[in-house]
Each structure stands twice: as C-alpha cells, then as structure tokens.
Amino acid sequence: MSRPVTTAATRGAKLPASTRWTTARPTKVRRGGSLDPTRRPAADRYPELVTEGRRAPHPANALNELSGEEWLYFTKSVLTTAYPSELGHAARKAHGANKPPRLMARLIEFFSKSGELVLDPFAGVGGSLLGAAIARGPRRAVGIELDPRWVAIYEALVPALLAEDGGRGPRIVDLGQSDPGGPRRFDPSGSEMRLGDALELLPTVPDATVDLVVTDPPYNIQLPLTMAGGASAAEHTNRRTDYAMVSDSSADLANAPDYPSFLDRMETVFGQVQRVLREGRYAIVIVRDAYQDGRYQFVGSDLAQRAHAVGLVPKGDLIWHQAGTRLRPYGYPRVFVPNIAHQHILVLRREPARAQARRRCSR
Numbered sequence: 001m002s003r004p005v006t007t008a009a010t011r012g013a014k015l016p017a018s019t020r021w022t023t024a025r026p027t028k029v030r031r032g033g034s035l036d037p038t039r040r041p042a043a044d045r046y047p048e049l050v051t052e053g054r055r056a057p058h059p060a061n062a063l064n065e066l067s068g069e070e071w072l073y074f075t076k077s078v079l080t081t082a083y084p085s086e087l088g089h090a091a092r093k094a095h096g097a098n099k100p101p102r103l104m105a106r107l108i109e110f111f112s113k114s115g116e117l118v119l120d121p122f123a124g125v126g127g128s129l130l131g132a133a134i135a136r137g138p139r140r141a142v143g144i145e146l147d148p149r150w151v152a153i154y155e156a157l158v159p160a161l162l163a164e165d166g167g168r169g170p171r172i173v174d175l176g177q178s179d180p181g182g183p184r185r186f187d188p189s190g191s192e193m194r195l196g197d198a199l200e201l202l203p204t205v206p207d208a209t210v211d212l213v214v215t216d217p218p219y220n221i222q223l224p225l226t227m228a229g230g231a232s233a234a235e236h237t238n239r240r241t242d243y244a245m246v247s248d249s250s251a252d253l254a255n256a257p258d259y260p261s262f263l264d265r266m267e268t269v270f271g272q273v274q275r276v277l278r279e280g281r282y283a284i285v286i287v288r289d290a291y292q293d294g295r296y297q298f299v300g301s302d303l304a305q306r307a308h309a310v311g312l313v314p315k316g317d318l319i320w321h322q323a324g325t326r327l328r329p330y331g332y333p334r335v336f337v338p339n340i341a342h343q344h345i346l347v348l349r350r351e352p353a354r355a356q357a358r359r360r361c362s363r
Contacts, residue, residue: 104131
C-alpha cells in the first residue's frame, strides 16, 4: 500500500504543494523555511487500519473514526497510564519530558481522522510524530523543535525503528484495555520534523489549514529544585539525572525571565494556534502544575485562561495520572509539598463562527 513521503530540503525551502505516494521510508528533517500544509485524502488511504476488528463510527461522527464505546471510554476525566518502554524510549528519555507515543496516539485518534494534519509546535524528541505514525490509521504530522539535540534524536530514531525486525519495523505489543482499539502499526512516512523557532514558523502556516494541534509546551517554573534542604535534598534532589529540558537559546520559552513573561509568550503561541486551526477543531495542550517559591502554581489553569483570551475555548481538562512517578521527600520533615504525579491535558477548541455568534446573541 502506498504512503505519503516528504523529503529533506535546505533551509528556507517551502513544503511542496503536492506530495508523491510511494512505499514507506523514514522522513527527514527540514531546517527553517515556511510551512505550507496541503490537504490529502483521509480514511480512504488507510481503510484497513481504520476498520480492522473495530465497530464502525456513528454516521454523524465528523470528528474521528471511533465507535461509540471507544468514544465513551476516552471521555473519562482521569487517564492512568503505565506504558512499556518502546519506540526508541532509551534514546528519547534523554529529554526528561518526552511523552509516550501511545498516549499521543490516543489523543490524535480522538481529535482527528486518518490522513488529517497534526501540528506540534514544541515537538521535542518527536513523541507526537511517533503517535501519529502508530495511530489507527496514520495521520500527517509536522513538528517544530528549536533544539537541535532533540531533532537529531528523532532524525536518527525513525530509520532505526523501520530497520527493526528485519526491516519490517517495530513490533508494537497489543496492550488490550490499557490501549483499547486493537493492534497498532508504525508508518512515519507522513511525518516531518522542522528545526526552528515556533514563534517564527507558525506565522508561515496559512489560516485554517491544521486539523489538530497537540503539544507539550516548554517548562518554565518547573525547572528549579523544590526541596526542603538538608540531607534529604542532597540525597533525593529531583535534578540528579541528566534529563536536560532547557537550551541556551533566548528563544526557548523555558528561558523566559519569569512566569508572567512565560505566560505572555504562550498567549502569543495560542494566538497563532487559533489562527491556523480549522473551525471546530481542537488544540490539546499537556502541562504540569508546579510548586515554586513556597506556593503551588496552577499552570494548567493559567494557560487555559491565556488560550481563552485569544479565542481557544476551554472544553475540558483530562487528568493524566502517571502511575510510575517516583515519590520524593520534598518538604519532609517541615512542610507539605506535593509529589505531582499528574499532568493536565487541556482540551481547547476553535469554535465555529456560527457558535460564537449564537453565544454573543444569548448574552
């Protein structure tokens, strides 16, 4: 079966207006340039991955390809995961905030259809792109990443995965109810990583051309140590690993001088996300709250407010419980400091113009 392929280009080149179809092969990295997403057929390119062993979606379902049972299962407000180490986790874990491709695939499957375009403006080591590659069926995906370290990991990882099992690609274990929906396959041929600054590349994306934005923004206030001091701090400090997540670049949002500045820059990003999304489509933002300077920061709530200010309407907050989180004695034995074992998955929507008009009229 044929698949879409994107090839490497030099800095400053645009995405091609059309893409030829051939057998799957690893995608490569483009440096800079503008983004020119072009729409290609959806489910008809991947019929067996969409329907294999699954019930048909409701005929009125224009959002995804899930059955009623799968739809209902996803809407639980708490998601608990403990996924196996797979799809190059040994390489990807160099980035301490890398996201499980299976989780990203579940998000992508609910908020888009096969062949649609997924955009991640803070792609890191490519968890969203890998999620798009193992989705049932695969989506097109473009990731933007500022740090060459993470881009290099993704660029090396894809051909290594395709070479596994004698060239048949990685074997993805069926986890049953821990990952409902049946078997998964790996097809990264519709994915592309862009090395560059999201705040420079997002403005090159035409209006209303993206079907889904899914991303995990850079950390800002989460980076400093949060320990009570003394022997426990020396023994259990949460930065004892070499899991670097911040670069030396002034363009890195993690290097914003303070939390309000970080929120201001994220609001600018949200404004671009709202512009590039099609009407009625979603932006999914994964974010972790933080405890800093003696107080708890509700980062998820703060970002949701900033998104709403530019036209992305908050539709839900899925709590992602990370079952394997290591507990550390942050405040012991003096004060309560929480071990944050969850992240927020903010569900934001660009409302259709008619829905906005009805809301204004009802006020």
